[in-house]
Amino acid sequence: QDIIKIGYSGPLSGGAALYGKSVLNGMQMAAAEINAAPVEIGGKRYKVEIVALDDKYNPSETGINLQRLVQQHQTAAVLVPHSGGVFAAQASNEKLKVLLLAYTSLPAATERGNKLTVRIPPDFTTYISPFIKAAMSKYGKNVGLAQADHDYAKAWSAAFKPAWEAAGGKVVADNPMSYNKAADFYSGVSRVIQAKPDVLFIGGASEPTALVAKQARELGFKGAFIVLDQAKLDEMAKITGGYSTLEGAVGVMPMSGDDRPDAVAFTTRYRKLNEGKDPSSEVALNYTAVHATIAAMKLAGTVSDATAIRAQMDQAFRKLPGQYNPASVEGLDAKGGAIVNAIVASVENGKLKGQLLRSNAAGQ
Amino acid sequence: MLELTSVTKRFGGLSAVNGISVGFERGTINAIIGPNGAGKTTFFNLISGVMPLSEGRIVIDGRDVTGLRADQMARIGVGRTFQSTTLFDNASVLDNLIVGHRIRTRSNLLDVVFGTRRLRDEEAACRRKARDALDFVGLAHIEARLAGDISQEERKRVAFALALATDPTLLLLDEPAGGVNPEETVGLADLIRKMKRSGLTICLIEHKMDMIMNLADKILVLNYGEKIAEGTPAEVRANPVVIEAYLGSDHAHA
Amino acid sequence: MNAKIGWSALLALGLAFPFMAGNDYHLTVMSTAYIYAIATVGLNLITGYTGQFNLAHSGFMAVGAYTVGILTVDYQVPFWIAFALSGVVAAGIGFFVGLVSLRLKTHFFSIFTMCVGYIMFLLIEKWDSLTHGTGGIVGIPAPESAFGLDFSEPRTQYYLVLLFLALSMWIMHRIVNSLLGRTFVAIRNGDDLAQALGINLMRNKLLAFMLSVFFAGLAGGLYAGYVRFLGPELASVEHTFDMTMYMLIGGIGTMAGPLLGAVSMPWLTQQLQFLQDYRFVVFGPLLVALVIFLPHGIVGTWMARRKRKAAQQVSVPPVRLPAGKGVRRA
Amino acid sequence: MELFLQQVLNGLTLGGVYCLVALGLTLVYGILHVPNFAHGAFYMAGAYCAFFLIERLGFNYWLAMAGAAVAVALLSVLAERLVFHPLRKAPYLHHMIASIGILLFLESGVQALWGADFHRMATPYSQILSFGDVTLPAQRLLIIVAAFVLVLLLQLFLKKTITGATIVAMAQNRDGAALVGIDANRVAMMTFAIAGVLAAMAAVLYAPINLVYSSMGHLVITKAFVIIVLGGMGSVPGAIAGGLIIGFAESFGAFYISTDYKDIIAFVLLVAILSLRPEGLFRKGAY
Amino acid sequence: MLTLDKVSLSYGSFQALHGVDIHADEGELVVLLGANGAGKSSIFHAMSGLRRASGGSIRFGGRELVGRKPSQIVEDGLVHCPEGRKLFPGMSVLKNLTLGGYVHRRDSKGSQRLLDDVFALFPILHEKKDCPAGSLSGGQQQMVAIGRALMGRPKALLLDEPSLGLAPLVVRQMFEIIARINKAGTTVLLAEQNAYAALNIASRAYVIEQGRIVLEGSREELLGNEQVRKAYIGA
Ligand SMILES: Nc1ncnc2c1ncn2[C@@H]1O[C@H](COP(=O)(O)OP(=O)(O)OP(=O)(O)O)[C@@H](O)[C@H]1O
Ligand SMILES: Nc1ncnc2c1ncn2[C@@H]1O[C@H](COP(=O)(O)OP(=O)(O)OP(=O)(O)O)[C@@H](O)[C@H]1O
Ligand SMILES: [Mg+2]
């Protein structure tokens, strides 16, 4: 019985360790499931092993780890969950002939033509117009921007602003904040509130996002929140002490609120394995990615030819049995980015209400 | 050669040196004495440019040097030693001394990178100068010892050598015999005389009256930053103001 | 003479390393370590030899890296030209930073430069139009082939970095052992005394500072061509701490120490990868122990012992007779 | 006007927390003559202690604060004994690296023990007070009041008690202190303990309006450094004034200039002030 | 009551004391004479524990002092009033004096009484009791230093060059006070360069050169010794 190794290089220590560990958790959960019934590829039976290395969120260490994973561990695929690491890995992954599973929503990860990259999360721009529709119709046309200031949030707001204006709205305040470096958001939030917005655009990591929402309420803000997808509404509710503070918030439906049967089954499984903790979308998507990678190997009939595996990834996602695809990835687009039919969630009367992003897929 | 006109230094409200005017002749030994805190070290700091003057004028060989920085003063030829000597303890005595002549060299970064002729010549010159200076103070035999391992008196001599390596014309010595025993003090006094013979002008601060009285051509007495007396050892020793403020009856008429 | 043999042996080892290394991973670790070694050797000049502890060093490394990144990606300047500028730009900025900061002494200087480092970091992060902000600079080209060498190959890259490391060491060796180096050391030992010896403090400290950040900039330029992606975290003060640690562990104020530290520590942290979560639980106390028990670093401790021995062989300290004045009491 | 007052209150809140951390740092500086980079980790440890006392053992907020203060004081004293005391004659670079070692150890230790998750500490005082248009959550008021009281107590302790005077005496003249019979080791340990207590209390006061996570100390410690340099190293009034200055600079900067650039404001302020007054605002000459 | 037996002391590689033997009986006033750097202060440092003797033994009232901490030695009743005063410059005169009684802090009444005595001894200090010690003149600072040492209720008092840098008038006053303290029952060890004045109030004296005791004798013996007159009195 041989072993397929899938590498991971991401933060396991320092400030971003929590995030890195959720990603790794999802990967390991998938590996455990596969190993329960070893796969057969090209006539051989395989087990899957996840090899994890810490890169402290530091791109140059990602570069080193990639080399190490490929050359010492002969990993066929490596998952990197941060954009800097992805870009650094892309300097050599083609030469190393290793499949790069990029967990970053930045379109640049796939737009630069790297032939061995798969972008796991969906393109965030698909969320923008349903979010705007939901918030603007009920709460008003003035939006204040108070999102985080890291790369992803910046890309989000850059796409969001023109869309909001195109929908007839007005940006009354634009005040990005350091969610992970600021000691206090009070002044920053009051600066945005001062412009009397109807809607606040917020988002970064869930917990500070929740603080921003909470402080906005404390300062008298009564409108809606548009929450960019990095922040998970369920995790935010834990910080704010329930959904009532988040009344009117629009965001992506968290895994725990996704009532599609595959998602519910996954959530139940995950809770059982993790002391009742809810899975986040990082867990679900990277779980799916590992399953899909193995499926692609099966389709390609090879565990080592990255080009052949990459060519089968789209198919692999499409054909993945529902139980292994809790996040409902429907396939890859032309550039290698995942297509996902997510659920847009809004908080109404203290409860999450969901609506599928593309209702034509509702018949699933 | 050195002319000071109403030199003053104030620290906040305190006048550490207050309106001192004095002149020192070329090739003489001049002592500055006074109680602790009288402003002697400060007086040296002013002459050597370590601190800017609050008021007054300093003229060396007819040239007004008021307001020059310490390194500029050194270039003009003012060398000095410090009340407590700092040497690089982990290097040999010679290595400590080589930098002393740096001031008279001109090689720069480019010379260093390209290893030019000039650099090599100047390094040799510095080495030679260091050896000469060490020879002059009578320590040629310890050039290879670590500076941290030599005795107190040897440190004082190395400090002299370091100052001599800068090719000074005026040498300021702050308590050169401080922490040195009476026997060795005699040796140091001889060394200071030898420097005088070689043409240097010397100013020194010292509490050891026996040494001063035998050595100095002229004594300047400070108290609370003011000049209270100036003159030959005999004059100063007989001066009642000095006896009152500093010498006490013990040293008078010794 | 001994030293020459030692250095030649080290160089030979460096040249032979790719043939001994099992795979490119080892080359990558080594090349990255060399890049940081160049920066560390630079830091050693201002901190170890001149005695001014600069905490903005990684900021200057980032300046060099971004010089290459911005010029090659946004202005299509060939790598080699941009690279040539990386050290110069860092030194240029170093001039202005040094002019203000070098008036301060000891930890005032350190904390001041720490703030300067932060400002550099924040500027890189916020100044989107120039630095691409938090997104970082993507797609930096590998150094163009020259003399028929393809610098996107790990092995040639390794030799390229090694070449610059050797050059840096050689230049540093020249500086440190020249009158200029002695001037810097004199400033470290006591700036009052140095000034009294006619050394212009500001000019020399500034020169040391600019040289030091020149090396940082150069290392940054190499980094840009090697990692080919740049993000603001390159400027974060943690990297300066890392370099300080390399310097201290190897032996601050020595030639070989910082090199040894910078090359060996990354291997140590790589070896500790298996500890995963516990990596720094082990590493932290290790660091403390090293500092307490080997205060002069590995090379420093060894050198001090050797020097003392050599010095004692040269001359026997003169024996002093007791003064024996007066009546010795009964 | 309300908005202005709002910023004043924000500045006081931030300034209060910064003051407490900076005071600990400046007291330790008086003893060590070296900035202690591990102080931020003590702050973090304080928040974690209290959090687990509340969550796992069901302590109430104030008891948890006391528990955290004791625990961090012990931790701080331990660091003094095991690390800084053996290093007391080493150059300051060594202290710095050693304190970074402690920092790495504590942070990764906390992470290994309790995971990297963000935690939220509940406050017993969740009311929101309003004065006209000025909003003030009770916890923020508590921070302001508590910081004020603690600073006052510390001042009284240092000025009015003989034990407090020993700390000041050590900072002013170490040999002199030994000669009147002050046990240098005891005072050093006491100072570290007080610094630990202040850091823990600051953390527990602040945690309910923020989050508890392993790198939470970074931010505060960097600011605290800026503060004690600004105020003059080792100066208690300087640390207080510096804390308030940075607190206000951040709240007003974030509001009136740019939230995005508010961190730069604090650092630029320091760089500007140090360029003009190298010895800080409150330090007269050298002693 | 105080005996030094073959005490040595080194600063790094430099040995400052080479086997020094000294003793002082209860109620004596013993003077240490020696040039700059002879090792007088080093002897005091070894006694008060500021520097650890590298060899030999120091016994005080039957107790070995080598290895004891300075704070314990003060508690034992041996108080050192150092060269250069080592005051707390930013603290008030009163605070400096109060801290002098630190080891007796439990007996605040006794300390209060002693404080009154000190103020009686140095009336000027009472006037200046709220001024920062650093702002006083040299002579006044010396008084604070002696007062502070007295507050430690010394059985034996080590005075290191109390006349250093003081105007002659103040010097004479200082020696009178020292004699008075001694008369009141405190054993005093006095290091001085001002040999003549010191010998005048001394019971016995030692002469130190280069870290070695080279001469010992009663006041009369030393005053009568030709070499001592030449080397240290200068007349
Ligand atoms: N940098 C300074 N800032 C403030 N005051 C100072 C400074 N330097 C010296 N002083 C003060 O100026 C006065 C004169 O000091 P100085 O060191 O010149 O005395 P000195 O005569 O050399 O004494 P000693 O014999 O003890 O060396 C003293 O009162 C001292 O406290
Ligand atoms: N901290 C130190 N480090 C190195 N050497 C020292 C130190 N303190 C004193 N010495 C040296 O030890 C010797 C004895 O010094 P000590 O201070 O005991 O002399 P002293 O007799 O008190 O002189 P003074 O009359 O100047 O006070 C001197 O040579 C001095 O230079
Ligand atoms: Mg002086």
Ligand SMILES: [Mg+2]
């Ligand atoms: Mg003495």
